[in-house]
Amino acid sequence: MSTHPIVEARDVVLSFGETPALRGADISAAPGEILAVMGPSGSGKSTLLHCLAGILLPASGEIRFDGRRVDTMNETQRSTLRRDRFGFVFQFGQLVPELTAEENVALPLLLGGARRPAALTKARSWFERLGLGGLEHRRSGELSGGQAQRVALARSLVTAPEVLFADEPTGSLDSLTGEQVMDLLVTTAREQGTTVILVTHEPRVAAYADREVIVRDGRVNAYVPEGVGP
Amino acid sequence: MSVPLTLLGLLDREPSHGYELKRDYDVYFGRGKPLPFGQVYATLGRLARDGKVVVSEVGPGVGPDRKRYVITDQGATEVETWLAEPVEPEPHLQTVLFAKVVLALMLGRPAEQYLDSQRRAHLRRMRELTELKRTGSLVDALLADHGLFHLEADLRWIELTGARLDTLAKEVRR
Numbered sequence: 001m002s003t004h005p006i007v008e009a010r011d012v013v014l015s016f017g018e019t020p021a022l023r024g025a026d027i028s029a030a031p032g033e034i035l036a037v038m039g040p041s042g043s044g045k046s047t048l049l050h051c052l053a054g055i056l057l058p059a060s061g062e063i064r065f066d067g068r069r070v071d072t073m074n075e076t077q078r079s080t081l082r083r084d085r086f087g088f089v090f091q092f093g094q095l096v097p098e099l100t101a102e103e104n105v106a107l108p109l110l111l112g113g114a115r116r117p118a119a120l121t122k123a124r125s126w127f128e129r130l131g132l133g134g135l136e137h138r139r140s141g142e143l144s145g146g147q148a149q150r151v152a153l154a155r156s157l158v159t160a161p162e163v164l165f166a167d168e169p170t171g172s173l174d175s176l177t178g179e180q181v182m183d184l185l186v187t188t189a190r191e192q193g194t195t196v197i198l199v200t201h202e203p204r205v206a207a208y209a210d211r212e213v214i215v216r217d218g219r220v221n222a223y224v225p226e227g228v229g230p
Numbered sequence: 231m232s233v234p235l236t237l238l239g240l241l242d243r244e245p246s247h248g249y250e251l252k253r254d255y256d257v258y259f260g261r262g263k264p265l266p267f268g269q270v271y272a273t274l275g276r277l278a279r280d281g282k283v284v285v286s287e288v289g290p291g292v293g294p295d296r297k298r299y300v301i302t303d304q305g306a307t308e309v310e311t312w313l314a315e316p317v318e319p320e321p322h323l324q325t326v327l328f329a330k331v332v333l334a335l336m337l338g339r340p341a342e343q344y345l346d347s348q349r350r351a352h353l354r355r356m357r358e359l360t361e362l363k364r365t366g367s368l369v370d371a372l373l374a375d376h377g378l379f380h381l382e383a384d385l386r387w388i389e390l391t392g393a394r395l396d397t398l399a400k401e402v403r404r
Contacts, residue, residue, distance in 0.1 A: 040389070204360075208357075
């Protein structure tokens with residue numbers, strides 16, 4: 001695996017009001033790596049993901065994507081970065097209820113300027129692959145939890161993002177459905193060479209990753225022995 | 231449960247007579263199954279033979295209770311190595327892990343680091359089993375699941391124990 005990180009946070013500090021969320025967090029992921037970010041509730045793991053993805057800006061510290069500073073970009077630049085280079089999958093409520101499943105999957109392509117027929121054709125190609133054949137025209141209310149999550153996964157991967165940010169992607173699913181989603185996520189990410197930042201508190205989900213780090217009290221324990229590493 | 235290493239760990243706290251070691255072992259690690267005196271003295275005899283403890287003083291009277299045992303540098307190194315080394319992840323290891331955590335707290339050692347190492351060892355094994363599941367047959371998957379659920383149960387215990395270390399430390403230190 002390359003030593004040059006694709007995403008990286010250095011000494012990141014962020015508070016919500018008086019409450020510190022990150023107190024000097026360091027993390028990095030190599031291209032194509034699947035990295036699990038674990039830790040107890042309130043440890044700061046989701047906040048760290050939001051910082052890495054350029055959604056939240058740290059009070060201090062550096063965020064880099066492919067060597068470029070993300071924390072010094074303006075909102076438009078970060079928005080473009082998120083749309084063109086990143087994918088997102090969360091625990092709940094991600095699909096736009098007014099749109100069909102295939103329109104939901106096509107959404108990032110349409111927002112990126114693709115023409116509707118081309119975007120829909122590309123979106124449809126994901127349905128068989130994720131075991132969703134025949135559900136293209138359903139709206140989110142007509143899908144089971146596992147189906148909706150797979151549609152969300154297809155939407156997050158349709159642009160072949162360089163980094164997929166997944167925050168408790170199986171959190172609302174039963175064990176078997178959760179496993180199917182994780183299996184699809186990992187298989188597809190490996191095929192596409194997508195780096196995955198996977199926030200989870202579940203060891204069984206983290207076991208799909210190449211490596212794990214633990215966030216505790218706003219810092220990252222990356223299991224680097226003292227005196228070693230950067 | 232490793233009786234020799236646990237007794238050695240108790241001696242790392244302070245030099246003790248055999249009956250004191252038995253008492254503390256029974257309180258913290260016996261769980262309703264007291265250690266026979268014979269086993270305590272036989273174990274101490276072997277530890278002395280192997281250079282891990284020495285007899286510091288012999289009191290008046292007769293019998294093994296006259297002796298006070300002190301851990302040697304070699305014995306202390308062995309305790310340290312044992313505490314810091316993750317247990318082989320497999321079901322039913324809780325008693326060893328439990329003994330390690332309690333002793334680490336008694337001795338003021340970095341129990342949290344030990345738990346982190348154990349978590350890492352567990353997750354490494356879980357990754358292997360997950361890969362087996364993804365690439366193997368359904369029968370392989372069933373077997374892997376059995377292991378995964380047990381390892382996950384250990385990890386939950388590790389998480390909960392990690393969250394309670396401060397309180398636990400107060401209870402086992404004196």
